[in-house]
Amino acid sequence: xxxxxxxxxxxxxxxxxxxxxSVWLTQLVLAASxxxxxxxxxxxxxxxxxxxxxxxxxxxxxxxxxxxxxxxWARLPxxxxxxxxxxxxxxxxxxxxxxxxxxxxxxxxxxxxxxxxFPAVALAAMLALVGGILxxxxxxxxxxxxxxxxxxxxVSLTFLGITAHLALRRTRSLRRLLRRQAGRLSxxxxxxxxxxxxxxxxxxxxxxxxxxISSDGTLITAxxxxxxxxxxxxxxxMLPARSVEYTAQRGMPVPLxxxxxxxxxxxxxxxxxxxxxxxxxxxxxALSVTAKRLSAAGDEDSGVLLLVHDVTVITxxxxxxxxxxxxxxxxxxxxxxxxxxxxxxALELDDLTPRTRERFEAIVSASExxxxxxxxxxxxxxxxxxRRDAFDEIDLRPILLDSVASFRATATAHExxxxxxxxxxxxxxxxxxxxxxxxxxxxxxxxxxxxxxxxVQIVGRLESDSVALAVSDTGIGIAADDLPNIMTPYYRxxxxxxxxxxxxxxxxxxxxxxxxxxxxxxxxxxxxxGTTVWVxxxxxxxxxxxxxS
Numbered sequence: 381x382x383x384x385x386x387x388x389x390x391x392x393x394x395x396x397x398x399x400x401x402s403v404w405l406t407q408l409v410l411a412a413s414x415x416x417x418x419x420x421x422x423x424x425x426x427x428x429x430x431x432x433x434x435x436x437x438x439x440x441x442x443x444x445x446x447x448x449x450x451x452x453w454a455r456l457p458x459x460x461x462x463x464x465x466x467x468x469x470x471x472x473x474x475x476x477x478x479x480x481x482x483x484x485x486x487x488x489x490x491x492x493x494x495x496x497x498f499p500a501v502a503l504a505a506m507l508a509l510v511g512g513i514l515x516x517x518x519x520x521x522x523x524x525x526x527x528x529x530x531x532x533x534x535v536s537l538t539f540l541g542i543t544a545h546l547a548l549r550r551t552r553s554l555r556r557l558l559r560r561q562a563g564r565l566s567x568x569x570x571x572x573x574x575x576x577x578x579x580x581x582x583x584x585x586x587x588x589x590x591x592x593i594s595s596d597g598t599l600i601t602a603x604x605x606x607x608x609x610x611x612x613x614x615x616x617x618m619l620p621a622r623s624v625e626y627t628a629q630r631g632m633p634v635p636l637x638x639x640x641x642x643x644x645x646x647x648x649x650x651x652x653x654x655x656x657x658x659x660x661x662x663x664x665x666a667l668s669v670t671a672k673r674l675s676a677a678g679d680e681d682s683g684v685l686l687l688v689h690d691v692t693v694i695t696x697x698x699x700x701x702x703x704x705x706x707x708x709x710x711x712x713x714x715x716x717x718x719x720x721x722x723x724x725x726a727l728e729l730d731d732l733t734p735r736t737r738e739r740f741e742a743i744v745s746a747s748e749x750x751x752x753x754x755x756x757x758x759x760x761x762x763x764x765x766x767r768r769d770a771f772d773e774i775d776l777r778p779i780l781l782d783s784v785a786s787f788r789a790t791a792t793a794h795e796x797x798x799x800x801x802x803x804x805x806x807x808x809x810x811x812x813x814x815x816x817x818x819x820x821x822x823x824x825x826x827x828x829x830x831x832x833x834x835x836v837q838i839v840g841r842l843e844s845d846s847v848a849l850a851v852s853d854t855g856i857g858i859a860a861d862d863l864p865n866i867m868t869p870y871y872r873x874x875x876x877x878x879x880x881x882x883x884x885x886x887x888x889x890x891x892x893x894x895x896x897x898x899x900x901x902x903x904x905x906x907x908x909x910g911t912t913v914w915v916x917x918x919x920x921x922x923x924x925x926x927x928x929s
Contacts (some may be wrong), residue, residue, distance in 0.1 A: 400453045402497070403461055410468060410489040411445040412440060417483065437474030446467060462502060464492035469506060484533050488537075491537050495544040503541050508648045510537055531841045553634035591689030594672070597645030606688055609667070626656040628818065629664050630814050632782045633749075640669040644684040650674050666695040690861060706883045709842045716751045720744055771897075774804035776815060780840055783819040787827055795832040804838035807920040821886040822913050827836045828880045829911070830855035844900070846919050852912040857903040866903060867891045877905070 396404070407617045418438055428434045444467050451463065468490040475868050476484040487510050494506045544869045580603075583590055593599055602617050611622030625634040636642060640653055649671045657665040668689040676682040698787030723744045727737060784800050808815070826836045834854040841848055856865055864874045867887045894901045898918050905911035 396572050397454045399458070399461075403448060403464065404682050406489070406493050407445050407448040407464060407468075411441065413489070414630075416488075433474045433477045437471045437477075438472065440471035441468065444471060445744050445926055460493070462498060465506065466509060468493075470513070473510075473517070477517050487533075487537055488540060489768050491541045494550045495541040500545060503545055505585045507534070507538050507541060508536065521659045533901075557650045574640065587690065589686075589690070591641070591686040591688070593636075593641070593644050593684045593686060595647070595683055597643075600683065602838070605690075607655060608684075609659070609665060609688060611688065622660045624658050625667075626658060628654045628816060629666070630786055631656065631816050633777070640671065640686065640688075644671040644686050646676070647673075649684070664692070665690050666692045682777070712750065712754045715755065716747050720747045720751065723747065728806065748774045771809050771811055773807065773809050774812050774815075775807050776810075776917070777802050777804070777840060778810060780838070780849065781804070781821055783816060784838060787823055790824075791827050791836070794827060794830070795834045796827050796830050798827070798838070799835070800838045800840075802838075802840060803839070806840050806842065806849075808847050808897075808917045809920040810897050810917065814897070817916060818890050819849070821890045822849075822915070824853065825886060826851050826853040826911070826913070828852065829876065843916070849915040850912060852910065854910045857907045857911055858903070859907040863903065863905065867901075868927050 399467075404645050405644060418774070421434075444464060448464055460865045466645065469487060471485040472483070475486065491503075491506055495503045511534050514534060517529055519600070584605075585883040587605055588605070589603065589609050591602040591606045599617055602612065606612070607614055607617065609623060613619045622868070625639055626632065628633055635656055640650075643650065643653075651670050653669045653671075655667050655669060657664065668691045670687045671795045672685045672687070674685050723740045726732070726740050727744070780802055781800065784798060788798065823836070823838065830836060836854075837850075837852045839848075839850045839852075856875050856879055858873060859875075866873075893915045894917070895913055900914075900916050902914045903911060904914070
């Protein structure tokens with residue numbers, strides 16, 4: 381509807397404050413009782429309306445209610461409210477006058493109002509007012525209610541008023557006590573929250589992954605390092621981890637039941653469990669995982685604390701140290717051998733003076749000691765291949781298949797076809813981790829040195845007393861002059877250097893691992909015609925019988 385461009389006034393009704401609502405509610409309850417009383421009197425005893433005391437008192441109560449609803453109590457002092465219950469008491473005195481105090485129960489409303497919201501002095505004044513009204517009514521109406529009835533009414537109102545006043549005081553005291561306790565609890569909760577926040581900040585500031593697991597196997601909390609390593613969703617850590625645990629770098633996935641988290645969820649405790657983690661970003665991390673039991677505290681159940689240390693840098697440093705040790709020992713061994721050989725040849729000469737012979741003998745003795753130290757260094761660097769306490773009866777076939785599967789993508793990228801023929805179990809007594817290194821080295825070399833559209837054929841079979849693995853390729857091959865030196869550490873043929881990168885350590889390490897297992901490694905090759913690498917390992921007869929039974 382058009383308004384001719386004039387803005388109409390807007391009226392906003394404010395929400396009354398708590399005191400105003402309390403005054404309204406109390407007075408309206410009395411008014412409702414008065415209205416109900418009027419209805420009952422009109423039905424049961426309408427002659428009472430002929431008594432001007434009764435009619436005037438009822439009218440006064442209704443007027444007081446309207447005044448109560450109209451007065452802005454929020455702007456008046458709190459004691460100003462006392463005017464209403466005292467005025468109500470006077471009006472009820474008119475209503476109860478001359479009718480044997482049958483409507484005197486209405487005094488309960490103003491008495492309770494004053495008793496519950498004002499000091500004891502105001503309650504005493506209210507009871508004195510009611511007592512005065514009763515005395516005046518008794519004096520003005522000699523035939524009115526008896527003295528006993530007046531006394532009972534006054535005592536009852538006094539008892540109700542005092543009881544309500546004391547109950548409200550206790551309620552207020554309890555409320556203050558609860559408010560103080562709530563304040564203390566809030567302060568304690570705030571301190572606890574601050575402590576938890578600081579603890580969380582400290583845990584998130586360390587590089588060690590930390591996860592707390594409940595007694596029923598549920599992840600309770602994990603710090604940022606653990607969440608980042610395992611690729612968890614920070615908003616919902618219970619979602620599956622995106623990182624995958626492997627028994628070795630580029631090895632086989634750790635079985636579900638053997639994963640550190642699952643073991644800890646079962647309640648197991650362990651120290652320095654080693655796994656390799658492959659992250660969604662394509663990075664490998666060497667982890668050392670420890671599970672410690674937590675004792676129950678208060679209402680909390682006992683659980684397990686999982687500590688994950690990223691030891692990738694240490695692992696790579698250890699490998700580099702072993703590589704440098706192997707390099708140093710290898711480089712020292714040959715010149716020392718030459719020195720010893722030439723010194724021994726010189727000692728065979730007959731025309732040596734005693735002094736010269738003594739010096740050559742000193743050279744031989746010192747060189748032999750250095751050669752022994754060099755051999756000791758090589759043995760130490762290869763100790764990881766030769767410990768037989770890690771040997772178990774295993775099946776080589778799944779290791780072979782898993783290794784080939786891990787190189788499929790590389791072979792496809794180089795357009796090299798890879799065929800595997802291994803139909804039966806290949807039982808051997810060996811360290812599965814080391815054998816995976818052997819297979820990885822041989823298969824990766826076959827793919828790396830095979831040109832595009834080439835082929836790699838892998839065959840695993842049982843022989844009379846051994847397990848044989850043959851890896852053949854159609855690659856660049858090895859010249860006859862290079863074959864004798866091909867397993868020497870850091871030796872690489874000229875064509876190999878031109879074809880692909882490498883260190884020249886792979887075949888030497890592979891040969892050492894095979895020899896530590898009591899096996900043999902042989903190579904058949906010709907330049908430009910491809911290479912076939914044969915690995916033969918002793919047969920694990922007990923496992924073979926078990927597999928075939």
